[in-house]
Amino acid sequence: MLLEVNGASRSFGGLKALSEVSLHIRKGELIGLIGPNGAGKTTLFNLLTGVYPPSTGRILLNGHSVGGMKPYRINRRGAARTFQNIRLFTAMTVLENVKIAFHQHAKHSMISSMLRLPKHFRGEEEITGKAMEMLRIFSLADQADERAGNLSYGNQRRLEIARALAAGPKLLLLDEPAAGMNPNETRDLMNLIAWIRREFSLSILLIEHDMSLVMGVCDRIYVLDRGMLIADGAPAEIRSNPKVIEAYLGQEA
Numbered sequence: 317m318l319l320e321v322n323g324a325s326r327s328f329g330g331l332k333a334l335s336e337v338s339l340h341i342r343k344g345e346l347i348g349l350i351g352p353n354g355a356g357k358t359t360l361f362n363l364l365t366g367v368y369p370p371s372t373g374r375i376l377l378n379g380h381s382v383g384g385m386k387p388y389r390i391n392r393r394g395a396a397r398t399f400q401n402i403r404l405f406t407a408m409t410v411l412e413n414v415k416i417a418f419h420q421h422a423k424h425s426m427i428s429s430m431l432r433l434p435k436h437f438r439g440e441e442e443i444t445g446k447a448m449e450m451l452r453i454f455s456l457a458d459q460a461d462e463r464a465g466n467l468s469y470g471n472q473r474r475l476e477i478a479r480a481l482a483a484g485p486k487l488l489l490l491d492e493p494a495a496g497m498n499p500n501e502t503r504d505l506m507n508l509i510a511w512i513r514r515e516f517s518l519s520i521l522l523i524e525h526d527m528s529l530v531m532g533v534c535d536r537i538y539v540l541d542r543g544m545l546i547a548d549g550a551p552a553e554i555r556s557n558p559k560v561i562e563a564y565l566g567q568e569a
C-alpha cells in the first residue's frame with residue numbers, strides 16, 4: 317500500500333470541507349478523484365501534500381505518518397503534485413524550470429557548488445541532461461529555450477507535470493491537468509498520464525471534472541460530495557451508482 321488515509325477531516329471555521337474521508341492507493345494504481353464543485357477534492361490534495369494539517373485523521377505514505385508534515389518533507393517522502401492554477405517560473409526558460417526542480421532534489425554538497433569545484437560542474441551537466449530527457453518525454457525539447465510563459469496553455473500544463481516528476485515521486489497528484497485544454501490536447505494528455513504511470517512505476521491520483529475522461533483511464537474512482545466520500549469502485553460501477561448520478565445532477569440543477 318502506498319497511501320492510506322483514515323478518517324481524515326478538515327474544517328475551515330464552521331465549514332466541514334472534508335468529513336471522515338478514508339481511502340487507499342496501491343503501488344502502480346491510477347486513481348480518479350471526482351466530485352461536483354466545492355466537494356473537497358483540492359482540500360484533500362492539500363492535506364496529502366502538507367498545505368494544511370488534517371483537523372483529525374491519519375495519512376500514511378509508504379507506511380509513514382505524514383499528516384501535518386511540511387510540504388517539502390512530504391515531497392521528499394515521495395509525493396509530488398501539480399496545481400489547478402499553473403505554477404511555473406514564467407520568465408524563465410522551459411529548461412530552467414525543469415532544472416530548478418531537479419536541483420531542489422539533487423544531493424549536491426553546498427561547498428562544492430559554492431567553490432565551483434569540478435564536482436559541481438559534473439552535477440550541473442548531469443542535471444541538464446536529465447532535464448532535457450524529461451522535456452523529450454513531454455515533447456517539449458524543441459522549446460527548451462523558450463520562456464515558460466510563452467508556451468501554449470496545454471504545454472504549460474505538461475511542463476508542470478514534468479517539473480513534478482523531477483522530484484522522483486512515488487505518488488503523483490494531478491489537480492485537473494486537462495483544465496483549459498482542447499479535446500485533442502486532453503486525449504493526448506490522458507495517454508501520456510497512462511504512459512508515465514507505467515514508465516516511472518508511479519501511483520497517480522487524478523482530480524478531473526470530466527467524468528468520461530477519468531472513466532477511460534482510471535483503475536478505480538473515488539467520489540466526493542460536500543466533503544464526504546459517497547462512492548468508490550471501478551469506472552463502470554461509478555457510472556451507474558445512483559448517489560453519484562444524483563450528486564452530479566444536483567450540480568446541474
Ligand SMILES: Nc1ncnc2c1ncn2[C@@H]1O[C@H](COP(=O)(O)OP(=O)(O)OP(=O)(O)O)[C@@H](O)[C@H]1O
Pocket residue numbers: 328331332333351352353354355356357358359360
Ligand atoms: N483555505 C480555505 N478557507 C476556507 N474555506 C476553504 C478553504 N479551502 C477550501 N475551502 C472550502 O472548502 C470547500 C471545498 O473546497 P475544495 O476547493 O476542496 O473543493 P473542490 O472539490 O476542489 O472544488 P472545485 O472542483 O470547485 O475546485 C469549499 O466550500 C471551499 O470554499
